[in-house]
Amino acid sequence: MIRRAVQAKIDVVAEDEREAGVRALLNFGHTVGHALEAGAAFRALHGDCVAVGMRAELGLGVALGVTRAELRRRVVGLMDAWASRGRSRRPGGRARGPALRQKTRG
Incomplete structure (x- = not known):
């Protein structure tokens, strides 16, 4: 899953090097998120923000x-389902999601 996500990001950046189109999708949540991080003096976790x-x-x-309410419900539902799986809360907390708990297969 992580490899697929990284490859998807690489593909998007390669397609739109100047951030003039599809690459803007990678910024979803970041405009507000970065403001929250700054407001918390960067003590909040980036992913949470x-x-x-x-x-x-x-x-x-x-x-x-400009966004269908059904799409919002679906995305929020997916986010809630992922969050319910738990992750670390220690300082500098690192994700403990299922993808990171699985052993790599060689």
Whole structure:
């Protein structure tokens, strides 16, 4: 899963090196997320801030009529399902999601 995600990002960046189109998708949640990180003096986890940003941006999209409410419900449901699997809360907390618990196969 991680390899596929990294390859997808590489493909998007290669397709849109100047961030003039599809690459903007990689910024989903980051505009609000970075503001939250700065507001927390960078003590909050980047992933947590981006996740909150994703929710906020989805809500704004629905309010502006550019995002379907059903899409927002689906994405938030997926985020909630992933979050319920748990992760570390120690300082500098590193993800403990299922992909990181699995042993690599050689």
